[in-house]
Every structure is written in structure tokens, then in C-alpha cells.
Amino acid sequence: MAEQFRDILETFANSYPGRDYTIEIICPEFTSVCPKTGQPDYGTMTIRYIPKEKCVELKSLKFYMQRYRNEGIFYENVTNRILDDLVAVLEPKWLQLKSSFTPRGGISTNVVVEYGEK
Amino acid sequence: MAEQFRDILETFANSYPGRDYTIEIICPEFTSVCPKTGQPDYGTMTIRYIPKEKCVELKSLKFYMQRYRNEGIFYENVTNRILDDLVAVLEPKWLQLKSSFTPRGGISTNVVVEYGEK
Amino acid sequence: MAEQFRDILETFANSYPGRDYTIEIICPEFTSVCPKTGQPDYGTMTIRYIPKEKCVELKSLKFYMQRYRNEGIFYENVTNRILDDLVAVLEPKWLQLKSSFTPRGGISTNVVVEYGEK
Amino acid sequence: MAEQFRDILETFANSYPGRDYTIEIICPEFTSVCPKTGQPDYGTMTIRYIPKEKCVELKSLKFYMQRYRNEGIFYENVTNRILDDLVAVLEPKWLQLKSSFTPRGGISTNVVVEYGEK
Amino acid sequence: MAEQFRDILETFANSYPGRDYTIEIICPEFTSVCPKTGQPDYGTMTIRYIPKEKCVELKSLKFYMQRYRNEGIFYENVTNRILDDLVAVLEPKWLQLKSSFTPRGGISTNVVVEYGEK
Amino acid sequence: MAEQFRDILETFANSYPGRDYTIEIICPEFTSVCPKTGQPDYGTMTIRYIPKEKCVELKSLKFYMQRYRNEGIFYENVTNRILDDLVAVLEPKWLQLKSSFTPRGGISTNVVVEYGEK
Amino acid sequence: MAEQFRDILETFANSYPGRDYTIEIICPEFTSVCPKTGQPDYGTMTIRYIPKEKCVELKSLKFYMQRYRNEGIFYENVTNRILDDLVAVLEPKWLQLKSSFTPRGGISTNVVVEYGEK
Amino acid sequence: MAEQFRDILETFANSYPGRDYTIEIICPEFTSVCPKTGQPDYGTMTIRYIPKEKCVELKSLKFYMQRYRNEGIFYENVTNRILDDLVAVLEPKWLQLKSSFTPRGGISTNVVVEYGEK
């Protein structure tokens, strides 16, 4: 089940829960597999969020991202699915995920998904 | 008929139709022909859209863009025409097309067209 | 008469008059003459406009810009005068002109003028 | 006690207290220690603030930043703590702190915290 | 008296007084002296303003800026003082001054001051 | 016959035939077709040569390059073939051709061919 | 056996075998696995070679590079091993391989290996 | 007569005639006219020379360059002609002139001419 990927994500308690602030995490080494061609895709995942009670632990996030290494999934779907996983685990006030994939056939694609109000 | 170009565009079902998110597609290898001089024009087409039920399939988009390779058409018109085709086929919530053409006579031109509300 | 410069500008009919879209034209090879020192000035003229019925024809724009080659005129005035000429000929919904001049005495100058509502 | 770090910060009287203006201070040589791994972290601290009665003295700010050189503290916490110290000492109208850390495990992190209204 | 510096500033009549437009002037060769250490400071002064009746003459502005060459003055104060001088002489609708100083002790500073409404 | 392409190239007499000097011509709008996939390729052709009696006329060079627009040919071969054509027509002392093609399947290719002694 | 990877590499006949020219191929999407930590490594492989009788076919090169996706191997060894494979299959006059890996623990590594005389 | 342009060039005595050193002068505001189309050309002239007894005075060089403003002349010829003028007036040990012209028809051109031994 795809949802099981999120079990690997760990959190730690936000020490400043009463304050709105933004954490930006940039993962330029994301890779998954195109479900149509079986060819690897490469991209950068940029997470920006305002935490409530929980912050994402970075080492667990690294392992979570690595789970997609041999996973066949489209650009649009992987972006939405990672957003869903992060929102389920972090329960943030606001979270935005931007993915930027390297060119295929001379065409490159970025996807931006957002949860909550800033 | 110019409208026939759009028949080549294929779509796939948006898996997250209830969520507003943005897909950006950058096509830096666009080329058409100036109808006045017969000389080739070169540019980048950048599509940004919020899908409703349909997403554009990238390989078909590549073939669609290639159809302009030997088509004589002005900067302003090709930008509007591609917008019309994408809107007709994708029926998006919002779509923006930006074209950026390389210099001619020391002058370069960009055109931005938009459909719907963000 | 300065106004005569604008006679050289040609237009073609906007094929999409019912739609608001933006055309940006970048002219990095502008040169005029400083009326005080007689020395040449160099700059980039960037036009951005939303057309109504008319679009500017690019070859005539190139010739129009060349008319300033030996014209003595201050930065602020040439920017306003070109705006006036373009507005008179194009009757656009909105037009912005930005000029950027190369350094003189270690100081560089940009001017931004706007017409109409975006 | 962590709060004691702030004692090193010195201020001087704002000569223009009746006017809202912004001071931006960029400290690209920040380093602290990861409390989990004991490994050093490196980053840039960017402070932007609108002063009321007091401005921060730059040499004391340099010494304050150096105090974190051997301090074990997480990205999120150090950013919030420095904000708290600067706000306590400067009592500014508005203050924003942005931290940008170099990559660890292929992932880089930025944090933005803000105090007051702009 | 510090105010006497402004006497060197000359103006010329704005030929388009009924129109709001923006003039940006970039002076990357500004230098003054730190009043504490006696060491020279180096920076860029960027002026942006909407003129009313008067525009600043660039050669006189160059000489005005040079007057700070051997003047001992803090970053925050010199930025506010130049703003005051320009506002007194130009009586503009709006004026913004941004100063950017090179690093000292690994720390760089920018100051932004504004007058009037845009 | 492929060799016929070169008939379009025109030359003019080198006015400084007794002097070794270098002419560099950069053509960033080259496009041909992959003979295997039928898909368009895009690249930049950079010619550097030391003329003997003849220099290449730039407008004819532009038309020559355009002849490859719908020609199916591999990267390595098109680079060698253009070198052969230029050498046959210009009879230069030395000529180097560098081609740089945009990525395909995440891989980009450059080819450098040289004729004569520098 | 590691040598078996090279079986996937295909070649085509060099059409200009009597001429020394250089082919450069840039593969920015290389990934393998650290044999010590089991963590993925990411890098760019840049091949430069002077062919004799054979040129490498790019699609087969892409598949060859992908074989390292789940292979545990050190930076230095993978660079030498790919060189050996390319030399065995292409029998070039000269071949250079440069690998550039993304930072680990704040440290990045490049390796350059060469075969034959230029 | 074209040679008369060089009369405007002034020199001053090299204070270090017994020492080989290099002076580089970059003139990014060069403009002349295409003799074929009558259209203006724009480029950068970069002079590098080792003086013997004379150095070129910069203000006179600026006026010399401006003389080409309305002169019809090809890229290759103007580069050689300026070299000849500089060599005649400066009698340097070594002099190199590089011209770089902005794109025309999507093609840009640089010319490098050299005199003497370095």
C-alpha cells in the first residue's frame, strides 16, 4: 500500500508551537521511475511548511524520499502523494510542496501543491 | 484547418480533481516560421495550469508543439492559438501561456496569455 | 518636430481583441545622444503592453528606435516621449516603458513610465 | 543559561526614531553544532528589522553569533532563539530572521521567523 | 554643518510633471569612513523616486556623493541623511534610498529608507 | 546529394589575406532531425576559422544552416559534414566546428572537429 | 560479474575514421549506492573521447548508466570501471571520464581518469 | 580617407618602458553601420597590448571609437582597421583586438586580430 511509505517519517516536538514560522526543506536528489516507460525520473522536492505541534525529522525524511527510488509514479501523482503523507504525519498549519523534474523529450515539468492557509 | 492541430493532444485523468494545484510545463525547443519573411522563429513555451478533470499527456504535447515546425504564424497569434487549443482540450480551471522568442533585428519578444481565474 | 518620429511606427490588427494579454518587447540596442555633452548614451528599452485593436509591427519599431541614434535628449524625456508615441499609435489598454542606461561617471539610470490600467 | 548569550549584544540609539526604515544584516559565517550527531552545521543568518529606539551594534552582533560556534542546537530552535534574543534587546517595531543551512544528507534547510507587524 | 552637503545638488525641471513615473539611479562607487574605526566603508546607493516638479541632475549627484569620501558616519545615519537631502532638494512625490555596504568582519549591511506614498 | 547543401554558401574576398586572424561565428538556432526516431534535435554550431582568401557571407550561412531543419542526420555526422562543406567553400587556413546539442534522455552531446593547423 | 554491465553498450561505425575529432557526452543523472552506508550517491558523468572505428550509441549508454542505480560502489572505483568498459567496447584513440558527485558531509568529490594519448 | 580616423588618437609616454606589462581596455559601446543593409551594428571592442614608448589616452580612444557610429563597414574589416590604427599610433610591442558583435538573424560574430609577439 502506498500509504505505508509515510510510516517511515518521524517527527519531533515543535519547541515554538505558539508562533507562526516557516521551515523550507530542499531535497535535490529525488528520483522515481516513470510508470509508462520504466525510465528513471530525477527532480528536486521543495517543502515549505508552518508547523503546529510537530516538525519533520530530516534523516527520516531522507529515507522517506529514497523509498520512491524504484517506485513507478507520474509527476503529478507523486507530488500530491508526498503532500498527503507530510500533511498526515505533520498536521501542519500550512504546507506547500513544489517538485521540479529534469527535461524529458526537451520538456521539463514542475508541480506545486498546497495544504491549509498561510 | 488550424484547429486540427489540437487533435493530437492527449489527456489523462487528474487523480486529485478536488484540489487546486499548479502544473508548469516548459518547452524550450519551440520553433515556427515567420509568415512575412519565411524565416524560422525560435522560442520557449511555458504553460502553467490548474487542472480540473484532465491533465495533458507530455509526449502528445511534444508532438503537438512539433506541428508548428513548418507553420507560418506571428508571435502573438501562435501564443493565443496554443492557449485556445490547450483550453479546449484540458478544460482547466486556469491556464497561462508565456512565449519567449529569440532576438530578431536586435529585438526580442515575449507574449503572455491567460485563461480563467487563479 | 519630435512628434514626426512616430509616423514611422506601423501596426497590424490584433487578432484577439476581446482578450487581455501582454506583449513584451525588449530592445537592447537603443542609443541616443546626451544634449549636454554631445556624447552617445546606450540603453535597453523594454515595452510591455496590453493591446486593444492594434499591435506594433516589429520592423517598424526597430526603425523608430533607430531614429534616436543622433538625437540629443535626456534619459527622462526620451522615455516619456517614446511612451507618448507608442500610446498615440497603438491606443493600448495598458503600456509600460522601462529604459535602462549604461553607467556614466559611475552612475547608471533606469526610468519607468506607465499608461492606462492593467 | 541560553538567555545569557544575549547579554553580549550591544545597541546604539536610533538617530531617526520617528521614521520607519529597514536594516538588513547578513551573517554568512554562522556555525553551530548538531545536538544529535555532534557534527558542525554551517549557515547564513539574515536579519531584517525596523528599529524603534535602538539599533544593534555590529561588532557585538558578530561576537554574539560566534557564541554558537560550539553550541549544540537544532536549526529550528537556533533560529527562534536568536529571534527572541534580538527582539528582547532591540525591542524593534518588526524583525525577521532567516537562516539558511548547507546540505546534510543531500537536503538543505531554511527557517524564517518573524516578530511584530511591518 | 552636514546640511551644507545638499547645496551641491542641482535639479532640472521635470518635463512631465502631471505623470507619475519612476526614476532609478544606481551609484555603486559610494565610500565614506567608519566614525568608530576610521576605516573606509564601501557601498552602493540606489535611489528610486517619483518626481514632482524637479529631477536631480546626475553630475551634481555624483559630486554630492563624493563629498562623503572622507566623512565619518554610520551606515544607518548616512542613509537617512542622504534621503533627507534628496527630499529637501527634489520635493518628490515619493523617494526610496537603499544602501548596500560591503562585508566587515564577515557581516554585510543594507539599509532601506522611504519618503512619501507610492 | 548531401554535398549540394554547400552550393548555398557564399563568400566575400578577405581584405586582409596576408594576416592570420580568427573569425568566430555562433549559430544557436540550429535544428535537424534524428534519423532513428524522426524527432527534432536542437543545438548551437560554433565556427572558428582563420581565413585565407575568402570569408563566409553571414546571410548565406544562415540559409545553409536552415537546410538541415528537416534533414535526418546524427550528431557526429552533421558536425563533420558541415566542417567539410565550410572547408570546401572557404579553403581556410584553419577551421574548427563545435556543436552542442540539447539533452535527450537526460544526456547531452557536444562534438568538436578541426581542419588545418592553427 | 561487473564486466557484464558493458554488454549493454552498443556502438555504430564512425563515418569519419581517418579524422581526429572529439565527442563529449554529459550524463547529469547518474546514481549509484555507497557500499559502506547503503545510501544513494548522485553525480554527473562526463565522457570525452576521440573515436577510432566505433562511436557509442547514446540510448545504450543511457541504459548502461542506469545499471549502476542499485549497485554498491565507491566513487573512485565506479569512475575507473566505467572507463574500462568504454575503452573495451569503443577501442578509442583517447578517452577521458570525469565524475562529479554531490556533497556528502559537506564534502564533494570529482574523479578524472584518462586512457590513451590526445 | 579611412586612415584619417587615427589622427584623433592621442598617446602619453609610458613611464615604465623597460618593463613588459599588459594593458586591457574594454569598450562595450561600439556601434557602426552594416554597409549592405544600412542597419546599425553593436559590439564590444577589447584591446590588449604591451606598450613600448606610448600608451593610448582613454578619452581620445573614446572619441576615436565614436567615429564609427555612422560608418558603413563589415565586422572583419572594422576589426582589422582599428588594429592598424592602434598599431600605427602606439607602435606597441604586441597588440590584440577582439570584437564581439550582437546577434543578427540569430547569428553572432567575434573577430580576433593580433600584431607582434607576446
Next chain:
Amino acid sequence: MAEQFRDILETFANSYPGRDYTIEIICPEFTSVCPKTGQPDYGTMTIRYIPKEKCVELKSLKFYMQRYRNEGIFYENVTNRILDDLVAVLEPKWLQLKSSFTPRGGISTNVVVEYGEK
């Protein structure tokens, strides 16, 4: 004793000892302390070497570099001392060390030291 720092450096056997190849290692997070002012210095250490029998293990190199974190030492000396340590431990065919330090008092410094023949 300063030499004791080198004890932390570990090596692994070069798998390709019969072949000359270059390994480049970039450490942008180097910091030491100025022995005169007690203030921290920051820089990048770039090692390039041709191994004989031994390659440096990267994790031990990271720990070795961190030992300078609180060490008082001049730019020139730390560069030579690290070279000596690396040469003693690796016994390479050739090794070059380049250090680049961030500006102090508006002045930045780089040092390049080399051992052996390339």
C-alpha cells in the same frame, strides 16, 4: 603536537594503482581561528591528487578538517600543514591543496601549495 592531527586520517587501498588519475575533494566548510585576533576564519579547502597505493577515506578527512575548528593558525601555515599531513599519510604521486578564505577587512586570500610532479 600539530603532527598528531594527521593520525585521524584513514586510507583505503587504491584499486587502480597502475593508472594515473586525479581525485578532487572540495571542503567548503573549513574553519579555523586567527592566532592574532582570536577571531574565526572561514574558507574552502580543495584537494587534488594522483594516488599511488592509498586513497583518503572521506569521513576521516571530514573529522580531520574539523580538528582545525578551534586551532589558531595563519592562512599560509594551515595550507602548508594540511598538505604535509596529506602527503605523509597518502604518499601520493602528486597533490595540490588550494585554500580560499572569506574576506577580512575587505581583502580575501587564497593559497596554493603543491607536492610532486603531475
Next chain:
Amino acid sequence: MAEQFRDILETFANSYPGRDYTIEIICPEFTSVCPKTGQPDYGTMTIRYIPKEKCVELKSLKFYMQRYRNEGIFYENVTNRILDDLVAVLEPKWLQLKSSFTPRGGISTNVVVEYGEK
């Protein structure tokens, strides 16, 4: 006397006198005065040298460079004079000085002087 400037330069003993290595010092905050116009000049002085017995002390170098702040001197002469001073004080094996001045009248100038053999 101009030579007196050099009295301010201090040296320290080179700890590695038996080894050839290169020290590069970049001073981007150099300013002097044009002896013809009285206007300030701005530039970057880049020193590269191989020391024998002595290295230049950086703080004294900063003060030495500041001595030119109000000194009227031509580009070519100041570069040669600083070289002479550094050579006299450091007695290096090799020393190169490169000066790069900001544009005047649209023209920028660099001078490179060298002493000794590398």
C-alpha cells in the same frame, strides 16, 4: 616621496621558505584619484606571489592600499608603482599584480604587471 608609501608594509617570516607556493590576495576596495580630472577611480587589485623569506602582513597591506585614497595617479602608473613597492619589501621569487578599474566614459581598463620567473 611616493616611495614612502611602502614603509607602511609589514612582513612576517615565511614558515615554508624551501617550498614554492602561491599566495593570492584580492583587494576589491581600491580607490585613487584621476590626476587629470580630480575624480575618484575605483578598482580591484589582485596580488599573486611566490614568497621567498617574507610574506606580506594583511592588515598593513590594507593600510598601504588606503594610502592611495586621495592620491592622484594614472591606472598604468599606480599598478607599476604598487608592484615596485611589493617587490622591494617582499623580495619574492615571483609576483604578479592585476588591477581592474570600473568603467569611465563607457570604457574599463585592466593592467597586468609581473616580476620574476614563475
